[in-house]
Every structure is written in C-alpha cells, then in structure tokens.
Amino acid sequence: METILQIQDLTVNFDGFKAVDHVNTKIEKGEIHFFIGPNGAGKTTLLDAICGRVKPKTGSILFTGGVDVTQYSENEIVNIGIGRKFQVPSVFTGLTVQENMELAAVKNRSLFSSIFHKTNKEQEELIDDILDTIGLYGKKHQNSAALAHGEKQWLEIGMLLAQKPRLMLLDEPVAGMGRAETEKTGELLKKIAKDCTMIVVEHDMEFVRDYSSKVTVLHEGAILDEGSMADVQKNQKVIDVYLGRGGERDA
Ligand SMILES: Nc1ncnc2c1ncn2[C@@H]1O[C@H](COP(=O)(O)OP(=O)(O)OP(=O)(O)O)[C@@H](O)[C@H]1O
Numbered sequence: 574m575e576t577i578l579q580i581q582d583l584t585v586n587f588d589g590f591k592a593v594d595h596v597n598t599k600i601e602k603g604e605i606h607f608f609i610g611p612n613g614a615g616k617t618t619l620l621d622a623i624c625g626r627v628k629p630k631t632g633s634i635l636f637t638g639g640v641d642v643t644q645y646s647e648n649e650i651v652n653i654g655i656g657r658k659f660q661v662p663s664v665f666t667g668l669t670v671q672e673n674m675e676l677a678a679v680k681n682r683s684l685f686s687s688i689f690h691k692t693n694k695e696q697e698e699l700i701d702d703i704l705d706t707i708g709l710y711g712k713k714h715q716n717s718a719a720l721a722h723g724e725k726q727w728l729e730i731g732m733l734l735a736q737k738p739r740l741m742l743l744d745e746p747v748a749g750m751g752r753a754e755t756e757k758t759g760e761l762l763k764k765i766a767k768d769c770t771m772i773v774v775e776h777d778m779e780f781v782r783d784y785s786s787k788v789t790v791l792h793e794g795a796i797l798d799e800g801s802m803a804d805v806q807k808n809q810k811v812i813d814v815y816l817g818r819g820g821e822r823d824a
Pocket residue numbers: 587592610611612613614615616617618619
C-alpha cells in the first residue's frame with residue numbers, strides 16, 4: 574500500500590472552538606475513503622483543510638510523501654493534483670456539457686480567459702474519454718441546464734477529472750439522488766479510483782457500505798473509529814453517537 578495523504582495532528586479552531594481536534598490518519602492510494610459522523614463532527618472542515626480553504630492551528634497534511642499542503646494556497650493545491658467537489662454543483666448552466674468540459678480542461682481558473690483559450694487535440698481526446706466514463710458522451714451538445722440532478726453531479730466530477738487530479742475530495746456526492754443514480758455514482762467512483770484516490774464525506778450509509786474501502790468516523794472533531802464499514806458499524810460508541818441515532822437520515 575502506498576500512502577497518498579498523511580494527516581498528522583491536525584487541529585482547526587474557529588474562535589477557540591475545535592472543529593477538528595488532533596486528527597491523525599492516512600489515505601492510501603486507490604482507496605475510496607469515507608469520512609462519516611454526526612452533523613458538526615468536523616467532516617467538511619477536514620476537507621476544507623485539505624484543499625486549503627481553512628488553515629489549521631496545528632498539524633500537517635503531507636501529499637504523496639513530502640509536500641505539506643497546509644503551506645499552500647487553494648490554487649497551488651489544485652495544481653499539485655488535489656481536486657474538490659462541493660455539495661452545490663458549480664456547472665455553468667448556460668453552457669453545453671462539452672463547453673463546461675472545455676472550460677475545465679484548459680485548466681484556467683478564470684472564466685473570462687478560458688473562453689478565449691481553444692482546447693487542443695489532446696484535450697479534446699481527454700474530454701471525450703471523460704464524457705464516456707461519466708456516461709454523458711451522448712449528451713455533449715446538450716445544454717447542461719437540461720441535465721438531471723445526477724447527471725449534473727457526474728458532469729462536475731468529469732470537470733474535476735479534466736484537471737487530472739491524483740486525489741479527489743467529494744462532499745455528499747449522492748445527496749438528493751434516487752437509488753439508481755446513487756448506484757451509478759458508486760460505480761463511477763469505483764472506476765475513477767483506479768487512477769484517482771477518493772475522499773468522500775457522506776451520510777448515506779447504504780452507499781458507504783456498498784462502496785467504501787475504508788471508513789473514518791469523526792465525532793466532535795476527533796476520530797472515534799477507523800476501519801472497514803463492517804468493523805466500525807459494530808463499534809458500540811459509533812452506534813451510540815451516530816449509526817444508532819438515525820444519523821444516516823440527518824443529511
Ligand atoms: N467558518 C466557521 N466558523 C465557525 N464555526 C464553524 C465554521 N465552519 C464550521 N464551523 C463549526 O465547526 C463544526 C464542524 O462543522 P463541519 O461543517 O465541519 O461539520 P460536518 O461534520 O461536516 O457536519 P455536517 O454533516 O452537518 O455537514 C460545527 O460545529 C460548525 O458549526
């Protein structure tokens with residue numbers, strides 16, 4: 574196993590309140606690693622620290638062995654290969670599926686300059702491959718406003734893939750999806766994880782059971798348990814603070 578991300582003694586404070594409290598964990602290459610736990614446990618804050626949105630009070634986050642991303646800006650973190658998808662889709666609904674992909678593929682953060690930057694042949698091939706992977710090749714010329722909820726989420730995952738990340742952070746990717754879309758998303762994550770490791774925050778426990786390689790349970794900012802879903806769901810403390818309290822219905 575090769576470690577892609579090592580989180581060491583990570584603490585994030587908001588006005589003295591510890592949202593993340595001395596967290597230590599490792600993400601292995603190729604994993605679909607879920608973070609679960611009750612509302613307010615610190616899951617989103619942890620993702621925010623990895624992608625540079627918040628700066629920790631203590632600790633380090635080592636990416637592929639050496640680089641401490643806590644010292645980097647959000648843009649630098651994207652450029653070294655960590656992509657983040659937020660809960661609310663950020664697809665441009667005035668553009669087609671293909672145009673959204675082109676914007677992402679030219680890798681320019683500014684919409685204005687991206688519009689004037691044509692994609693090259695290599696980028697076109699990459700876009701076609703990704704559209705095939707996310708199941709939207711047949712809809713490439715469709716306006717993205719007309720896509721179903723699940724399809725918009727897949728397009729956004731595709732837009733992240735266009736930046737060729739080695740690690741992808743997903744915040745509640747199946748929220749609002751029906752069972753069929755949820756399963757399709759799980760199969761998509763499995764496909765992607767072969768080349769791009771995944772960290773996923775999720776409240777849908779059926780989805781976590783079906784698609785996780787590893788689960789970290791957070792409670793009040795700290796790690797309560799870690800392991801396979803089969804193992805952590807037997808832990809009485811995890812049942813008491815989350816699973817047994819209908820935590821999965823809180824989303
Ligand atoms: N910018 C902020 N300023 C102050 N407090 C914050 C800020 N962001 C988060 N918090 C607090 O930190 C704690 C952890 O929040 P976080 O959003 O990380 O939890 P979560 O586990 O993702 O919860 P949920 O499952 O509800 O999304 C919460 O008590 C929240 O109110």
